[in-house]
Amino acid sequence: MKKITVLPTWCFRDEAGNPLDVQLLRLLGAVHRRGKLTQAAEDVGISYRHAWNVLRQGNAFFGVALVELKRGRGAQLTPLGDKLLWAEQRAVARLGPQLESLGSELNLAIAREQQGAVSVLRLHASHGFAVELLPRHLTALPLDLQYCSPHESLAALDRGSCDVAGFHLPRGAVGERIRASYHERLNPREHRVIGFITRTQGLMVAPNNPLGIEGVASLALEGVRFVNRQASSGTRSLLDGLLSEAGVASTAIRGFEVE
Structure with a gap:
C-alpha cells in the first residue's frame, strides 16, 4: 500500500x-x-x-x-x-515529529477507506530514533503513531485513547522518583510494562572538551553555556533528577532556560 x-x-x-x-x-x-x-x-x-x-x-x-x-x-x-x-x-x-504524526493519521484514514475496518495498533510515545523506525518494520498491522510527552502518553493509555504508551525510566534513584510520578497512570491489573529500548545519554561538548566538563555539576562553572531539552521530555526529567542529586540549582546554570 x-x-x-x-x-x-x-x-x-x-x-x-x-x-x-x-x-x-x-x-x-x-x-x-x-x-x-x-x-x-x-x-x-x-x-x-x-x-x-x-x-x-x-x-x-x-x-x-x-x-x-x-x-x-x-x-x-x-x-x-x-x-x-x-x-x-x-x-x-x-x-518532524508532528508531521510524522500527521502522516500516520492520513495513512490510517486512507487504509480504512480502502480496506474498511482494519485492526490498528495505537502507539503514543515520545519521539526517538527507535520509535521512529517502528513503522518501517511493523508490517503485521497498521501503526497509528502519535508523538507526545511521556506523561501525555500515559494519560492517553489511562483513558483508552491508545493501546501502547512509550515513556522513559532512568535507572537508579532518579528512576525511582520518576517511576513514582508515573504511578497514578499505571494500573497493575490492566497494564504491563515492557522494556523496549535501552540508551545511554550524556552531555554533548566541544571537541576535546576544552572546558573540562565532567558531569552535571560542571554545568554551573563559570564560562559554561548550556542548551536544555524541553520541560516535557524524558531527558529533561533525567537532568532535573541528576541536578537534584548533585545539589546544583538550575538558576546557577547559564542557559538552563534555553530549550
Whole structure:
C-alpha cells in the first residue's frame, strides 16, 4: 500500500511575489556536505550549470553571496548561507515529529477507506530514533503513531485513547522518583510494562572538551553555556533528577532556560 510522507518545505518570495527556486536549500545542504559545487549539483540531481543559476538567483534575491567559491579550495557556505541551512535544519527538527504524526493519521484514514475496518495498533510515545523506525518494520498491522510527552502518553493509555504508551525510566534513584510520578497512570491489573529500548545519554561538548566538563555539576562553572531539552521530555526529567542529586540549582546554570 502506498503511504503518505509529510515533509516541510520553504517558500521564499520578495515584495513583488517573485519566488525563489525551491532547490536552493537542498543545494546549500549539499555544498555543506561535499565542499564542491560539482558534487553538490550531482547530489541534488541537477546540472552544474543549473546549480550556478540557482546560486546566482539566491545571491540576487538576498543581496549577498550564499556560497564562496575559491579556485583549488572548493566551495563553502557564507555566514548567510550557513544561517539559512541552520534555519532549515531547526525547522525540520521541530516539525518532524508532528508531521510524522500527521502522516500516520492520513495513512490510517486512507487504509480504512480502502480496506474498511482494519485492526490498528495505537502507539503514543515520545519521539526517538527507535520509535521512529517502528513503522518501517511493523508490517503485521497498521501503526497509528502519535508523538507526545511521556506523561501525555500515559494519560492517553489511562483513558483508552491508545493501546501502547512509550515513556522513559532512568535507572537508579532518579528512576525511582520518576517511576513514582508515573504511578497514578499505571494500573497493575490492566497494564504491563515492557522494556523496549535501552540508551545511554550524556552531555554533548566541544571537541576535546576544552572546558573540562565532567558531569552535571560542571554545568554551573563559570564560562559554561548550556542548551536544555524541553520541560516535557524524558531527558529533561533525567537532568532535573541528576541536578537534584548533585545539589546544583538550575538558576546557577547559564542557559538552563534555553530549550
